[in-house]
Amino acid sequence: MRTLLAFSLLAALSACSKADEKKADAPKEPAKKLGLGDPAPPLTVTKWLNGPETKVEPGKVYVLEFWATWCGPCIAAMPHLAEVRDEFKDKGLVVVAVTSKDPNNSEEAVEKFVKEKGAKFGFTFAFCATDATDKAYMQAAEQQGIPCSFVVGKDGKIAFIGHPMELDDVIPKVIDGTWQGQKDIDLIKENEKKLGEIFAKADKDIDAALKDLTAFEAANPHKAKQDMFQVSKVAMLVQGKKYDDAKALTEPLLTKLTDKKNGSLVGNLRNIWAAKELNPDKQHIGLATRAADAVLAIDGETVFALYGAAETYRAAGDKAKATALLEKALAASKNEKEKEFLNKKLDEYKK
Numbered sequence: 001m002r003t004l005l006a007f008s009l010l011a012a013l014s015a016c017s018k019a020d021e022k023k024a025d026a027p028k029e030p031a032k033k034l035g036l037g038d039p040a041p042p043l044t045v046t047k048w049l050n051g052p053e054t055k056v057e058p059g060k061v062y063v064l065e066f067w068a069t070w071c072g073p074c075i076a077a078m079p080h081l082a083e084v085r086d087e088f089k090d091k092g093l094v095v096v097a098v099t100s101k102d103p104n105n106s107e108e109a110v111e112k113f114v115k116e117k118g119a120k121f122g123f124t125f126a127f128c129a130t131d132a133t134d135k136a137y138m139q140a141a142e143q144q145g146i147p148c149s150f151v152v153g154k155d156g157k158i159a160f161i162g163h164p165m166e167l168d169d170v171i172p173k174v175i176d177g178t179w180q181g182q183k184d185i186d187l188i189k190e191n192e193k194k195l196g197e198i199f200a201k202a203d204k205d206i207d208a209a210l211k212d213l214t215a216f217e218a219a220n221p222h223k224a225k226q227d228m229f230q231v232s233k234v235a236m237l238v239q240g241k242k243y244d245d246a247k248a249l250t251e252p253l254l255t256k257l258t259d260k261k262n263g264s265l266v267g268n269l270r271n272i273w274a275a276k277e278l279n280p281d282k283q284h285i286g287l288a289t290r291a292a293d294a295v296l297a298i299d300g301e302t303v304f305a306l307y308g309a310a311e312t313y314r315a316a317g318d319k320a321k322a323t324a325l326l327e328k329a330l331a332a333s334k335n336e337k338e339k340e341f342l343n344k345k346l347d348e349y350k351k
Helices: 002-006 072-091 107-121 132-139 164-169 171-176 182-202 206-219 227-239 243-259 263-274 286-299 303-315 319-332 336-350
Strands: 047-049 061-066 093-100 124-128 148-152 158-162
Touching (some): 047 107, 061 072, 061 164, 061 171, 072 093, 072 107, 072 171, 072 227, 072 263, 093 132, 107 124, 124 132, 148 164, 158 182, 164 171, 182 227, 227 243, 227 263, 243 263, 303 319, 319 336
Parallel strands (some): 061 093, 093 124
Antiparallel strands (some): 047 124, 061 148, 148 158
16 A cells, blocks of 8 residues: 555655756766765855855854755755754754755745745745856765755764755754764664565555554654654554554644644645545544644645645535635636646536
8 A cells, every 4th residue: 555655754755856957058977076074065145035144154053955946845844844943943053945046946936935935934045046056065965856955063064965854863963963974874774764664564464564663663762753753653553443543643743743833744644534545434534624724724725735625624524615625726726737637626526
């Protein structure tokens, strides 16, 4: 059942390829390489948004998050990035979201995104009209996908290069000086592999997979406390038809994620409980509608939030509310293909 993996930790580690966004005349490979332990290159920024100009200076820890407006996983990772920043800002953590101009990522698009979302995330955005910063970091480090986080330690050197969802395992150690570089990175990858094996086993033997997950939690208590891990555990419990256990975990988790305004993970909880494949008997379906309402409160009445809520209320059996929400989504849409899809859905609802 691939449904489970859609809500798992592995799904959170998704990325967008930058290959199609590179200019045809850009050099295939930069002359200078960038890796762990190398000094962080300077940032060549055209415009600073939602915060002051930032220079990488010794004594602080930096997360330089490379993203683009066209990259869904980049935007989905931002609430978590904001949480990391809020947790460690008093200990010297600085977060900068860095993006470079490309055919689908104009200065106007970036400014519009930051105007609409920047205040909610709270960190500084840097727009680069040239590819100098992208070359110095992404290309020099041979990174092909975004979102991509570069963590710079207090010594001004690169401590970590990877996905932002891995920062929970990185930032605390970099902050307190216990980060061991490649050794800790290898441990992160090893744990990701173990979780992947557990999720794969769930499709064949859910009881055995849940037993393995319990053992993994005991061996990695820090991981078990992380929000994404707990969302994944809810998915496995629901898949294993342990609905009451899943409900007991979901209720406080939903409250916590709502308070954090993490619409992405709240949306995952919504989808888990509303999914016919995972919850065919609509057990505790009120959790799905509660989560749907929370996403609307956090993200506003966007097309995606409205559509997600419509599908959730439809799964819960409230046809009238589902139809009203879908009509709102259709009215809010400005994309012709999107409207065509929503109109087809609306016809299904009304049948």
